[in-house]
Amino acid sequence: MMTLPQPVRVIRPVSWGTVRMVSALGTLARHGDLLRTLTAHRVSVRYKQSLLGPVWALVQPFALMLIFTVVFTRLVRMPSDGVPYGLFAYAGLLPWTFFATATTNGTTSLVSHAQLVTRVYFPREILPITYVIAALVDLAIALSGLVALAMWFKVPVTTHLLFVVPSLLVLSALATAAALLLSAWQVRFRDVGAALPLVLQLGLFASPVLYPLSAVPPRWSTWYVLNPLAGAIDGFRRATVGVAPDVHALAISAVAALLLLPAAYIVFKHTEATVADVV
Amino acid sequence: MPLDVEFDHVSKRYLVAAPGSAAATGAKLLSLRRWRGAPRLPFWALRNVSFAVRRGETLGIVGANGAGKSTILKLLCGITTPTAGEIRLYGRVAALIEIGSGFHPELTGRENVFLSGTLLGMRRREIAAKLDAIVAFAGIDSFLDTPVKWYSSGMYVRLGFAVAAHLDAEILLVDEVLAVGDEAFQARCLARVEELRRRGATIILISHDLAAVERVCERVLLIERGCVALEGEPRQVVRGYRERLIAAAADHQGHDSRFNADALDRPLHV
Numbered sequence: 001m002m003t004l005p006q007p008v009r010v011i012r013p014v015s016w017g018t019v020r021m022v023s024a025l026g027t028l029a030r031h032g033d034l035l036r037t038l039t040a041h042r043v044s045v046r047y048k049q050s051l052l053g054p055v056w057a058l059v060q061p062f063a064l065m066l067i068f069t070v071v072f073t074r075l076v077r078m079p080s081d082g083v084p085y086g087l088f089a090y091a092g093l094l095p096w097t098f099f100a101t102a103t104t105n106g107t108t109s110l111v112s113h114a115q116l117v118t119r120v121y122f123p124r125e126i127l128p129i130t131y132v133i134a135a136l137v138d139l140a141i142a143l144s145g146l147v148a149l150a151m152w153f154k155v156p157v158t159t160h161l162l163f164v165v166p167s168l169l170v171l172s173a174l175a176t177a178a179a180l181l182l183s184a185w186q187v188r189f190r191d192v193g194a195a196l197p198l199v200l201q202l203g204l205f206a207s208p209v210l211y212p213l214s215a216v217p218p219r220w221s222t223w224y225v226l227n228p229l230a231g232a233i234d235g236f237r238r239a240t241v242g243v244a245p246d247v248h249a250l251a252i253s254a255v256a257a258l259l260l261l262p263a264a265y266i267v268f269k270h271t272e273a274t275v276a277d278v279v
Numbered sequence: 280m281p282l283d284v285e286f287d288h289v290s291k292r293y294l295v296a297a298p299g300s301a302a303a304t305g306a307k308l309l310s311l312r313r314w315r316g317a318p319r320l321p322f323w324a325l326r327n328v329s330f331a332v333r334r335g336e337t338l339g340i341v342g343a344n345g346a347g348k349s350t351i352l353k354l355l356c357g358i359t360t361p362t363a364g365e366i367r368l369y370g371r372v373a374a375l376i377e378i379g380s381g382f383h384p385e386l387t388g389r390e391n392v393f394l395s396g397t398l399l400g401m402r403r404r405e406i407a408a409k410l411d412a413i414v415a416f417a418g419i420d421s422f423l424d425t426p427v428k429w430y431s432s433g434m435y436v437r438l439g440f441a442v443a444a445h446l447d448a449e450i451l452l453v454d455e456v457l458a459v460g461d462e463a464f465q466a467r468c469l470a471r472v473e474e475l476r477r478r479g480a481t482i483i484l485i486s487h488d489l490a491a492v493e494r495v496c497e498r499v500l501l502i503e504r505g506c507v508a509l510e511g512e513p514r515q516v517v518r519g520y521r522e523r524l525i526a527a528a529a530d531h532q533g534h535d536s537r538f539n540a541d542a543l544d545r546p547l548h549v
Contacts, residue, residue, distance in 0.1 A: 006369075007367035008369055008370055009357070009367075009372070010368070013360055013363060031400070033402050037394055048385045274360065
């Protein structure tokens, strides 16, 4: 009996179908080698022809920590959950810097690769995702500084440390969602890239980076934790400085990440279909 | 004969920015419409185009600039999606294009081969196995570990092309190969296309070189203003295309004289 051959690939107009999204994830998985290669190059290229190289990933949050420590211990007193302020600030600046770097670089990823996007097809989400992973590598390097500080201040190793894992997962998901969404919008509206530094600067003060979540007045806190970064950043810091986690805040962040990441992916894939026409 | 490519009533609409004067742009700055993006006009690059390519067939696509040939190619690669219709592919597609744009200047030739190979959908293992052949094809062996920013433009283009030429695919898209590299390299490219054809690859060749199309292809499509104008045996289609070109040129001259008469009323910009 003859059976009709099945097409290997069918190219159709854009749709919002869930089947399409599932098949998009399959295509992404088949391009795993590209993701790996591109990420490795992203990391290695960044520090070519640079003397300090990867040490920069350590210098940046460290310098910021020193400045904020001087301001918030000598000029004004900032509460820090009973943790030495330098350690406290550094443990908050790490997740924040990761998020800001991943989002900033991810946002311009489609536009800066216009040459490529108009010439070959590959799952476009790979471009923003490589920047998120590269930022994670920087975070890993900067973590060595955190370990050194924790040892210096004799932070005891407790089970609280385990909360680093969910905090980082939630934070990575949020950074990926932001990079996907903003890179897709950036293709049509370059205003996104122009507004982002300002938004991130506001975000630094709207998130518990330089002050503890516990310092937020109770009447604000319901609104405050709607910033999905709050729970994740606070969770990361509490875990690394040996303070019990605020499970409630972390859970809100996790739920936000679970909703935002698929939504951002769907919007991205929808935009992707015509990116090459517009970029 | 089994089919390899089916283009099924495909249309593609681009939204192009409407032409506007500086004054109009100024007015728009204050209007709400600005916030919905620039005003856009629909432009149909393809209208209801259908054709099929059999396995192992070499199909030529000819047509004037802007007729829609490149849009067909972009749709086949998946770079952009159709506005209506469906494209069914029964094999792996490879575009024989110059992929040097995927190169990173700071990376070495070797690193870039892996980068552009994976961009084209190859696995790292596959690229490692073909590395020697790719390097020999491009003729850059002694510069393999030099950053490509120090390559000559010829080396850059040759290496970019060599990676694409070594994709294993059932369906090969060839767009103006003849414009790449020097004569020796062009000959190597054509030989490579010929070799893939002998191995049974389906080839879609888009070219302005009508003599080459007539020589290589088994069937030719003429695309005109986004529609299939002629389809069939290469000699006939090419002859038909030439006749249309001559007719269009005569028509254009008529248009030109009318246009010139109009232009006399306006100030002259040089």
